[in-house]
Structures are given as C-alpha cells and as structure tokens.
Amino acid sequence: MDRSSQCDEPSSPAESPSPPAAHGENEKNAQFLTGLRLYGVLIGTSVASFLISLDTSVISTAIPSITTQFHSTPDITWYASAYPLTLCSLQPLSGKLTTIFSPRWTYQTFFIIFLLGSLLCGVAPNSSTFILGRAVAGAGGRLSLYSFGTILGPIMGGALTEKVGWRWCFYINLPAGAVTVATLFLFFHPPQKKPATPLTPREKLLQLDLLGCVLFTASIVMVLLALQWGGNQHPWNSPLIIALFTGFSITIIAFTIWEQRQGDSAMIPLSVLLRRSVLFSVLFASLLLSSFVIPVYYLPEWFQIVLGATPLQSGIYMLPSVISQLLGAIFSGVLAKRIPYYNPWFFLGSSLLCIASGLYTTFTVFSTPPAKWISFQILQGLGCGLAAQMPLLTVQATLITSPAQIPLGISLVLFAQYFGSSLAQSIGGAIFQNILASQLEQEAGLDKTQIQELLRAGNAKVRETVAESFPQSLNAVLEAYNMSIFRVFWFPVTGSAVAFILAGGIEWVDLRDMASSEGSENRVVDEFSKPGAKQGGSRAGV
Structure with a gap:
C-alpha cells in the first residue's frame, strides 16, 4: 500500500489514460511506451511538474519587489492566495475531465492555460492584471504539481528578481513549457476507452458539477475580499464588508445543499467526507498546510525588510525550512512502512510546527542571530514534512474496503490543502495590513500621508523610502x-x-491487521495501478 502513496499528486493523464472495464481488458489493450516516445513523455511531464511546483514557491521571495513595482502593499494577500484558490476550486474536477474528455487534449489544454497565466503575470502592467494571471496559472496548473521545483523556488525567485527582474520568474516558464507542449504533442497518444453509449456534450458537462464549482469559488472570493478590505480600505461594520460576509454565508450554504443533492458525483462527496477518519484527516491537512505557508511567505518579507537582505539572500535563508521539510517527508515515508500506526506522525508534525511558529514570534529587529531563524526553520520544515503525507495515507487505509472511493478521499485531502493555503494567506494578509497601519501610526509616529507613501513604495523599498522622507524614524x-x-x-x-x-479524532487502525486480512493491501495497490485511478502523496511545499 505504501507504494501508492509515494507519488506527490494525482497521476497525470500520461500515467492514467482511461479506466478499463476489467483487469484482463487492461492487459489486452495496454500500450507501453518505449524508446524515444517514452523519454519524450517523461521529459514533457517532468518539465511540466517542475514548472508548476516552481510557481508555488518562486513568488515568495519576489513579492516585496512586486509590491514595489505596483505600489500595492495591500494586495500582498492576493499575490499569494490567487494561485492556490483556483487550484483548489478545480482540483475535484480535473479527475473527471480526464475520464470524460480526451486525456491528451485535456492535459495539453490545462498546461497551455498555465503558460498563458505565466505570460499574463510577466507582462502585467498593474496589480489587478498580475492577480488575474496568478489565478489563470493556478487554473491551468491543476493537472500536475509538486516536484524538485519547490526546493529551488525561493532561490530561483530571489536570483531572478535581483539579477534580471521579478517578471522573469514567470517568463522562464514559457520556453521550458514549450518543450512540454511539443514533446507531449508528438509522443503522448494514450488510448481512450469509448463508452457503450456515447455521451452528449450536455451529459458530459452535467457530470462535472460546474454549479458546485461556481458556488464554491464565488463564496471563497467574497470572504477573501472581506478579509482583505475589512479594517483596511473599509471599516469592518461598513455595508460593503457586511454584504460580502453575508454573500459568503448564503453561497456556502447553497453549495452545501447542492453538494448533498449531487451525492457521489458532487464536487465534495459528503458520503466520503463524513466518515470519521476521512473528515478529521481532511481538516488536519487543511490546518497543517495553512499553518506552514504563512512562514513560507512572511519569512522572506522579514528577511528583506527587517534584516535588509536582498531577494537572493532571502531565498538562500529559506533553505533550512525547505531541506528539512524534504528530509522529514522521506524519513516519515520510510518509517511509515514499519510503524503500525499513522497517528503518531500527526501529533509529532503538528507539535513541531506549532513550536516553530511560536518561536517566530520572538523575533526582534536588532537581536535575532542566524542561529535562531535557522533552527526555527528546521523545526518548521520537519513538522510539515513528517505529517503532510499522513492524511493521504490515512484516507487510503480508511477507505481500503471501498477501493472505488479512494480517489475521492485523496481528492478531498488535496482540495483541503489548497483551500487551507489560500485561506491562510488571506487571513495572514488581513492581520499584517491592519496591524501594520496601526503600528506605523501609534508606535512609529507617522501620519496618514507618510503611511500611504510607505505602503505605495512597496516592501522592497521600505528602508529607501524612510531614508529619503523621514530618516529619523527608521x-x-x-x-x-x-x-x-x-x-x-x-x-x-x-x-x-x-x-x-x-488528530485525536482519527481512529487508530493497526496496519498489520489490514495487511493480513484478505489481501487488502494488494487490492489497494491494484486499484491504484489501474489506468485512470488517482494516486496521492505529499503536498507539503507552498
């Protein structure tokens, strides 16, 4: 069973062309890639995974420069949350798309959308266009995610921002992405099983739960806008903020009712979600990742603003977190085969992350040595790495008696991770903006004009702006x-x-009993080895 959990994402169309009717038919119709076609598809999908995972972390060290370019410090929330918002909104639909429509053209279309979003970010003339580009890139990046790019992201983002400009964090996707498009167009020709009764376009659309997707996305956009604008651009009790929260409440209730009516074909199937261990695993996954992404985005801000580091330096300073996260994931993945319960990893990972986050609150301007922020990051990375893949493994173990529901369970965990990331960025941005304005006025003694001047300058020019306009207040x-x-x-x-x-709500299941009962482990591996089945793994990196 553990082999099925080692993939970092649901399998791409290159790996899962279409679900056959039976195992024997699968063997009969199997088409194995060899030679040039095999290496072409491997190169194409690897480049795609690298670029899309890179996009999740490359922006973290570039954000201060982007806010300076667009004079838009308040928009920092959307720079980080737009990408995972569209990722989570489309995540439950992506698997259905590859089984209803041609896997080849579905994959190609989504990846081209990702490249268009990257291009839009690179040429964006203003903050709103840049946010739109991030959302488009997230929508297109849904079918492939997470690889070694998450490690290189902060360093590459800092290097590109410092040496050639932040726009190249997105331009770099275009020539590399062209390699993927070309290789998959030439070599990726998966077989597609035709249904006994061909579906009409209307019947295909009805299977996608588009209404559920629209309701969910609309509700989340409204609550994110309320969190961004509340207490900053508008008072919390203003009609606009109240209307946004009211709209969120109405649409999320409508979404819940609609999903219940849809049953197993829903965007979020409640029959799977409401199983005890699945529900608690999903909630845990959402909270763990939401707690992890805050340091990923705000530590570079602290490095560049408070310590005066360059973008490249801030990327290098983030390496302890990224490397320890990777080591933690490897360590827990290996030991998970030998420890009969997944539960201890939930408690260990979340406690380490909680301790690291608490230690970050002790940072001071002039007396925080590197030993502190390096060791704190190691705890943070280990916490996420040790626990991030456990909800996926637990869901597989919980649904082992219902193999057909395993892909749905994994989809729910991944959905929760993306959603937690997006919501966390909005909450973090609201906290940062509201406290910053108050601190600049009350503690730094700046008037409203000076505060606006500082915010318009962007986070990359805080020291420069202060030195020019009010040096005594640095x-x-x-x-x-x-x-x-x-x-x-x-x-x-x-x-x-x-x-x-x-984590205490997750049932303690002895994996040794499961492995020895009716060959259950083999059934899961076989289910995940079928073309069209989804595989899951760690979404630990932002």
Missing part, C-alpha cells in the same frame, strides 16, 4: 514591520495547535 518603522510580521505567526500557532487536537 528604527521605529522597522519595529512596526517586525511587530506586524510576527503577529501574523500567531495564526499558524493557533492553526497547528487545533490540528494537533483534531
């Missing part, structure tokens, strides 16, 4: 930014603590 301004950033870290402290508590 230390106080840095203290204000330090206070605003470390207050954001209280959110992951809370989130990981709640995740620790929720």
Whole structure:
C-alpha cells in the first residue's frame, strides 16, 4: 500500500489514460511506451511538474519587489492566495475531465492555460492584471504539481528578481513549457476507452458539477475580499464588508445543499467526507498546510525588510525550512512502512510546527542571530514534512474496503490543502495590513500621508523610502514591520495547535491487521495501478 502513496499528486493523464472495464481488458489493450516516445513523455511531464511546483514557491521571495513595482502593499494577500484558490476550486474536477474528455487534449489544454497565466503575470502592467494571471496559472496548473521545483523556488525567485527582474520568474516558464507542449504533442497518444453509449456534450458537462464549482469559488472570493478590505480600505461594520460576509454565508450554504443533492458525483462527496477518519484527516491537512505557508511567505518579507537582505539572500535563508521539510517527508515515508500506526506522525508534525511558529514570534529587529531563524526553520520544515503525507495515507487505509472511493478521499485531502493555503494567506494578509497601519501610526509616529507613501513604495523599498522622507524614524518603522510580521505567526500557532487536537479524532487502525486480512493491501495497490485511478502523496511545499 505504501507504494501508492509515494507519488506527490494525482497521476497525470500520461500515467492514467482511461479506466478499463476489467483487469484482463487492461492487459489486452495496454500500450507501453518505449524508446524515444517514452523519454519524450517523461521529459514533457517532468518539465511540466517542475514548472508548476516552481510557481508555488518562486513568488515568495519576489513579492516585496512586486509590491514595489505596483505600489500595492495591500494586495500582498492576493499575490499569494490567487494561485492556490483556483487550484483548489478545480482540483475535484480535473479527475473527471480526464475520464470524460480526451486525456491528451485535456492535459495539453490545462498546461497551455498555465503558460498563458505565466505570460499574463510577466507582462502585467498593474496589480489587478498580475492577480488575474496568478489565478489563470493556478487554473491551468491543476493537472500536475509538486516536484524538485519547490526546493529551488525561493532561490530561483530571489536570483531572478535581483539579477534580471521579478517578471522573469514567470517568463522562464514559457520556453521550458514549450518543450512540454511539443514533446507531449508528438509522443503522448494514450488510448481512450469509448463508452457503450456515447455521451452528449450536455451529459458530459452535467457530470462535472460546474454549479458546485461556481458556488464554491464565488463564496471563497467574497470572504477573501472581506478579509482583505475589512479594517483596511473599509471599516469592518461598513455595508460593503457586511454584504460580502453575508454573500459568503448564503453561497456556502447553497453549495452545501447542492453538494448533498449531487451525492457521489458532487464536487465534495459528503458520503466520503463524513466518515470519521476521512473528515478529521481532511481538516488536519487543511490546518497543517495553512499553518506552514504563512512562514513560507512572511519569512522572506522579514528577511528583506527587517534584516535588509536582498531577494537572493532571502531565498538562500529559506533553505533550512525547505531541506528539512524534504528530509522529514522521506524519513516519515520510510518509517511509515514499519510503524503500525499513522497517528503518531500527526501529533509529532503538528507539535513541531506549532513550536516553530511560536518561536517566530520572538523575533526582534536588532537581536535575532542566524542561529535562531535557522533552527526555527528546521523545526518548521520537519513538522510539515513528517505529517503532510499522513492524511493521504490515512484516507487510503480508511477507505481500503471501498477501493472505488479512494480517489475521492485523496481528492478531498488535496482540495483541503489548497483551500487551507489560500485561506491562510488571506487571513495572514488581513492581520499584517491592519496591524501594520496601526503600528506605523501609534508606535512609529507617522501620519496618514507618510503611511500611504510607505505602503505605495512597496516592501522592497521600505528602508529607501524612510531614508529619503523621514530618516529619523527608521528604527521605529522597522519595529512596526517586525511587530506586524510576527503577529501574523500567531495564526499558524493557533492553526497547528487545533490540528494537533483534531488528530485525536482519527481512529487508530493497526496496519498489520489490514495487511493480513484478505489481501487488502494488494487490492489497494491494484486499484491504484489501474489506468485512470488517482494516486496521492505529499503536498507539503507552498
């Protein structure tokens, strides 16, 4: 069973062309790639996975420069959350698309959309266009995600931003992406099983639960706007903010009712979600990743604003977290085969992440040595790495008696991770913006005009703007930014603590009993080896 959990994402169309009617038919119709075609498809899918995973982390060290370019510090929330928002919105639909429509053209279409989103980000003349580009890239990136790019992301983002400009963080996707498009067009020709009764276009669309997707996306956009604007651009009790929260409540209720009516064909199938261990695993996955992504995005802000690091330096400074996360995932993945319960990893990972987030709140402007932020990052990375893949493994173990539901369970976990990432960025951005404005006024003594000047300048030019306009306030301004950033870290402290508590709701199942009962483990491996089946793995990196 453990082999099925080692993939980092649901299998791509290159791996799962279409579900056959029976195992014997699968063997009869199997088409094996060899020679040039095999290496062409491997190169194409590997480049795609690398680029899309790179896009999740490359922006973290570039955001200060982007806010400076567009004079848009308040939009920092959307720079980080737009990409995972569309990822989570389309995640449940992607598997259906590859079984209803041609896997070859579905994959190609989504990847081209991702490249168009990258191009839109690169040429964006303003903040709104850039956010739109991030959303488009996230929609197109749904079919392939997470590889070695998450490790190189912060360094590449910092290097490109510092040496040639932040726009190249997105332009770099275009020539490399052309390789994927060309190789898959030439070599990727998977067989597609035709249904006994061909479906009409209308019947195909009805299977996708598009209404559920629209309701969910609309509700989340409204709550994200309310969190971004509330207390910053508009008072919390303003009619606009109240209307946004009301709209969110109405649409999320409508979404829940609709999903219940849809049954197993729903975007979020409640029959699977409401199983005890599945539900708690999904909630844990959402909270764990939401707690992890806050440091991923706000540590580079602290490095560049408070410490005065360059974008490249801030990327290098993030390596302890990324490397320890990778090592933690490998360590837990190996030992998971030998320890008869997955539950201890939930508690260990969430507790380490909670401790690391709490330690981040002790940062000061002038007395935080590298030993502290390096060791804190190691705890953070280990916490996420040790626990991130466990919800996926637990869901597989829980649904082992219902193999057909395993892909749905894995889809729910991945959905929760993307959703948690998007929502966390919005909450973190709201905390940062509200506290920063208050701190700059009350503690740094700046008036509203000076505050607006500082915010318009962007985070990459905080020191430069202060030196030019009010140099006597430099230390106080840095203290204000330090206070605003470390207050954001209280959110992951809370989130990981709640995740620790929720881990107690996951049933303790002895995996040795499962493996020895009626060959259950072999059934899961066989199910996941069928073309069209989804495989899951760790979505630990942002």
